[in-house]
Amino acid sequence: MSRTTLTVLTAAGLVTVSVGMMVGRYYILGDDILVPRGPNTWKVTMRVDGNSLTNNAKVQTITPLSFGHQHIKREKWRSAELVGKLATARHPERPQVLWSQGAGVPPGPFHAYYEFYCVVDVHRPSTKMAQLADTLYAAPAAGDQLKSAPGIDCDDPAVSALARRLTAGREGSVDQTEALFRHVDQEVRDDPNLGGPGLGAVDCLKNGRGDAGAKSRLLVALCRNRSIPARLVTGLRLVRDSSQISHTWAEAWVRDQWLPMCPFYHHYGRVPATYLIFGFGDQPIVRGHGVRDLDYAYLVEHTLPEGQPEDPSPLRRTLKQLSLDALQPPEARMVEFLLLLPIAALIVCVFRNLVGVNTFGTFAPALVGLAFRELQSLPGILVFVSIVLLGWGMRRILDHYHLLQVPRTAFMLSLVVIVLILTVVVANCQAQPIEATKYIPLFPIVILTGMIERFWTLEVEDGTSSSFRTLFGTMSIAGIIALFLSWPAVVSHMFLFPETLGIIMAVQLLIGRYTGYRLSELFRFKEFIGASEA
Amino acid sequence: MRWLFRSYRRLKQLGILGMNMRNAAYILDHNPRALYPLVDDKLRMQHLCEQIGVPTPAVYGEILYHSMLRNLLDHLGDREDFVIKPNRGSAGRGVLVLVGRQGKGYVRHNGESLRLEQIRQHVSDILSGMYSLGGRPDRAIIQQRVRIHPAFEPIAYKGIPDVRVILYRNEPAMAMLRLPTKASNGRANLHQGGIGAGIDLASGITHHAVQHDRHVLSHPDTGIPVIGTRVPCWREVLDMSRRVAGAVKLGYIGVDIVIDAEQGPMLLEANARPGLAIQIANARGLVPRLAEIDAMLDRPRTQQAVEDQAVAGKIGERLRRSA
Numbered sequence: 001m002s003r004t005t006l007t008v009l010t011a012a013g014l015v016t017v018s019v020g021m022m023v024g025r026y027y028i029l030g031d032d033i034l035v036p037r038g039p040n041t042w043k044v045t046m047r048v049d050g051n052s053l054t055n056n057a058k059v060q061t062i063t064p065l066s067f068g069h070q071h072i073k074r075e076k077w078r079s080a081e082l083v084g085k086l087a088t089a090r091h092p093e094r095p096q097v098l099w100s101q102g103a104g105v106p107p108g109p110f111h112a113y114y115e116f117y118c119v120v121d122v123h124r125p126s127t128k129m130a131q132l133a134d135t136l137y138a139a140p141a142a143g144d145q146l147k148s149a150p151g152i153d154c155d156d157p158a159v160s161a162l163a164r165r166l167t168a169g170r171e172g173s174v175d176q177t178e179a180l181f182r183h184v185d186q187e188v189r190d191d192p193n194l195g196g197p198g199l200g201a202v203d204c205l206k207n208g209r210g211d212a213g214a215k216s217r218l219l220v221a222l223c224r225n226r227s228i229p230a231r232l233v234t235g236l237r238l239v240r241d242s243s244q245i246s247h248t249w250a251e252a253w254v255r256d257q258w259l260p261m262c263p264f265y266h267h268y269g270r271v272p273a274t275y276l277i278f279g280f281g282d283q284p285i286v287r288g289h290g291v292r293d294l295d296y297a298y299l300v301e302h303t304l305p306e307g308q309p310e311d312p313s314p315l316r317r318t319l320k321q322l323s324l325d326a327l328q329p330p331e332a333r334m335v336e337f338l339l340l341l342p343i344a345a346l347i348v349c350v351f352r353n354l355v356g357v358n359t360f361g362t363f364a365p366a367l368v369g370l371a372f373r374e375l376q377s378l379p380g381i382l383v384f385v386s387i388v389l390l391g392w393g394m395r396r397i398l399d400h401y402h403l404l405q406v407p408r409t410a411f412m413l414s415l416v417v418i419v420l421i422l423t424v425v426v427a428n429c430q431a432q433p434i435e436a437t438k439y440i441p442l443f444p445i446v447i448l449t450g451m452i453e454r455f456w457t458l459e460v461e462d463g464t465s466s467s468f469r470t471l472f473g474t475m476s477i478a479g480i481i482a483l484f485l486s487w488p489a490v491v492s493h494m495f496l497f498p499e500t501l502g503i504i505m506a507v508q509l510l511i512g513r514y515t516g517y518r519l520s521e522l523f524r525f526k527e528f529i530g531a532s533e534a
Numbered sequence: 535m536r537w538l539f540r541s542y543r544r545l546k547q548l549g550i551l552g553m554n555m556r557n558a559a560y561i562l563d564h565n566p567r568a569l570y571p572l573v574d575d576k577l578r579m580q581h582l583c584e585q586i587g588v589p590t591p592a593v594y595g596e597i598l599y600h601s602m603l604r605n606l607l608d609h610l611g612d613r614e615d616f617v618i619k620p621n622r623g624s625a626g627r628g629v630l631v632l633v634g635r636q637g638k639g640y641v642r643h644n645g646e647s648l649r650l651e652q653i654r655q656h657v658s659d660i661l662s663g664m665y666s667l668g669g670r671p672d673r674a675i676i677q678q679r680v681r682i683h684p685a686f687e688p689i690a691y692k693g694i695p696d697v698r699v700i701l702y703r704n705e706p707a708m709a710m711l712r713l714p715t716k717a718s719n720g721r722a723n724l725h726q727g728g729i730g731a732g733i734d735l736a737s738g739i740t741h742h743a744v745q746h747d748r749h750v751l752s753h754p755d756t757g758i759p760v761i762g763t764r765v766p767c768w769r770e771v772l773d774m775s776r777r778v779a780g781a782v783k784l785g786y787i788g789v790d791i792v793i794d795a796e797q798g799p800m801l802l803e804a805n806a807r808p809g810l811a812i813q814i815a816n817a818r819g820l821v822p823r824l825a826e827i828d829a830m831l832d833r834p835r836t837q838q839a840v841e842d843q844a845v846a847g848k849i850g851e852r853l854r855r856s857a
Contacts, residue, residue, distance in 0.1 A: 003563065353554055405662030457664070462725060515555035522541040527748060528814060529544045 007513040011506035018502025036325045037303040040121045042238045046114040050294040052107045057290040059099040068133035071119045081110035121273040126329040145229035151200035151217050154224035163225040173228045173254045180222040184263040212264035213248040220250050229253040232282045238274035243297045246285045339494040342504050344481045349511045356520030357473040360454045364447050365474050369481025391452035413449045549819030564785025573804040576621050586781045589800045591678040620665040621673040626723045628665025644720045681795040685766050688758040693720035696792045701779040705827045709733040710815040716755045724811045731760050732816030738768025742817040771799050
């Protein structure tokens with residue numbers, strides 16, 4: 001049997017086993033394979049309706065935060081009239097779906113759907129989730145969360161008088177906060193929540209009644225009046241209901257922590273884990289530009305309602321336990337990275353063996369591409385290229401010193417580190433500090449240093465154009481990997497069906513025995529073809 | 535898009551060997567990985583050549599450790615000209631050709647003068663693995679400098695031309711003469727702008743030439759035609775390359791031979807992954823020739839013997855007539 005036949009047969013075997021496993025698992029688990037189920041897992045569907053007035057109509061819907069003990073997954077958005085885009089990279093603390101009128105769609109009524117699964121009460125958040133929680137629950141800056149804001153007029157005489165009266169004789173922010181909460185909770189009557197902007201703190205106090213938003217605004221205004229930093233929290237209560245809208249509660253900074261309080265559902269010091277946080281501050285869930293009649297509602301479903309018996313089939317139980325959905329966020333994140341690595345490697349194979357692009361190192365583009373994917377920013381690529389070029393300049397200077405290779409590379413690494421630190425510091429000194437970590441990938445620094453050395457060597461040996469071509473090839477492949485692997489459908493497919501790795505391996509095997517021409521060779525032998533045709 | 539498909543088909547018709555086919559069908563299938571260290575190691579190749587009676591440039595000395603750099607002058611002796619190269623280098627990288635002395639320093643083949651300190655730095659880079667395959671620490675060899683053969687003097691610029699023969703299953707498949715130019719800085723390296731001139735295997739005469747993959751007729755620096763040059767000692771070159779290929783047991787190999795003005799052909803190095811530019815230099819594809827070698831070697835022995843006899847008879851007849 002020839003080696004090519006052996007390769008094709010092995011690849012066919014791999015594909016058969018992979019597809020067989022996928023089909024088998026789907027046959028046994030059915031839709032459960034697609035739906036994460038668990039006592040703490042909820043499915044939420046949001047529907048937004050409205051009327052667009054222009055072709056440039058824009059709609060923003062804020063989406064839940066994946067942080068701390070709440071983990072958001074399988075986010076999907078669709079609309080026949082609008083094109084949606086999830087925007088989390090720039091401001092992870094303010095995730096939202098940005099919708100715009102679809103090309104060729106005339107202005108008029110539209111419907112948009114945004115759906116996600118969330119796991120609440122996560123015991124071990126991922127590093128990213130924990131970092132975001134640390135940022136959002138950090139101590140307020142001096143003077144922050146103490147001033148009046150629209151709807152929160154903490155300097156209003158009536159608010160001041162009430163605050164003074166309620167806290168008279170009470171020392172310490174804990175006692176004072178509790179007294180203010182008790183009053184708003186018990187003395188201000190509840191109104192049904194109608195959505196919309198809602199009443200401000202002063203009106204709520206005047207009327208003696210208000211919905212969740214109005215009561216929370218009043219509580220925040222009272223706290224701020226007593227110099228206790230306080231803020232609103234916008235979110236959603238995860239309770240099975242035919243239709244519901246967002247919920248608002250409050251938090252106050254007491255005893256060096258943010259103390260949650262819900263004066264509508266009577267929670268003080270702790271709110272249930274089913275209070276899903278969308279963001280901090282008084283933010284509208286949906287807003288639009290060039291639209292009218294905006295309206296929205298949520299449908300909340302529990303994936304495994306309490307009291308429902310556990311799966312009787314041991315095989316189904318085992319398969320569910322083995323599913324990647326059962327992993328905690330830190331492990332899930334690691335597995336996600338691992339699953340994407342072979343795809344990145346496959347893309348490198350395609351570009352090197354089918355297209356014929358030269359790169360620095362075999363898998364350097366894969367690692368750099370995955371680093372860019374983490375950053376989700378194209379400027380990151382520019383920063384990376386600038387550092388390579390700057391490093392190349394430094395390497396040319398270093399050449400005069402005639403240093404031994406290993407100490408020279410170590411010295412280059414130190415120089416790269418200094419450049420990176422300087423970039424971070426300078427970015428921070430701007431009038432509006434730029435978060436440099438969004439643009440500077442940290443883990444491929446060693447690859448970066450190696451790349452500078454290779455760039456220099458190639459320039460000396462094969463000329464400047466050759467080294468720039470190779471740098472361009474490397475960065476292009478890294479960019480393509482970053483873009484392709486940022487496609488949510490790829491990530492979610494790999495997570496749901498990790499058996500796809502078998503198919504990827506089969507393609508890698510087949511490329512391994514591909515003996516046809518590379519695309520670049522058609523250009524390399526161009527003159528040859530021309531001469532033979534002449 | 536149509537151009538791509540047409541070009542693809544045309545290359546196939548012309549029998550051009552692509553990089554993927556070279557790697558998958560010839561190198562991976564015919565060159566066992568275990569034999570690579572032998573061809574990549576110039577000193578081991580030198581010993582092997584001594585055993586099979588193939589001449590190589592004399593090795594004056596080896597520098598193994600950085601500590602030996604202190605006594606570099608002792609290793610160089612009072613030699614006027616020599617070559618310093620990495621033991622495990624490739625594509626002519628890291629080769630320093632020194633042609634004479636100038637005060638305390640040396641003069642390179644391109645006229646550039648070098649201080650001893652600079653040579654020491656270069657050797658240090660070699661030892662650190664800067665020019666070795668895979669970047670592994672290496673040894674530096676001080677080797678005899680080959681003198682240019684008079685036949686090549688008009689068509690070489692400040693360097694020594696070499697002959698690259700590609701052998702498949704011990705049979706020469708294609709050959710080219712590599713000529714140094716000003717653009718290649720006096721190195722016989724096509725990648726850097728050297729000229730590649732295809733050699734007719736039967737006659738040893740160059741029949742086509744390229745520089746930077748483009749057809750040329752004459753040497754850009756000397757203006758002398760590069761086509762029609764007869765490679766001296768051609769039969770010896772072919773015989774030597776066959777012996778080397780047989781000894782290293784690689785099925786697909788590139789053998790680089792230089793022709794010294796006094797000592798004749800000498801093996802410079804062997805390459806387990808010879809490049810594809812030889813096809814452009816010869817204006818013909820390797821695939822038909824490789825298939826021909828396969829067909830020739832895979833024929834039943836009796837038929838081969840009959841055909842060989844017939845060929846021998848014809849050659850004998852031709853020789854008699856010419857005599």
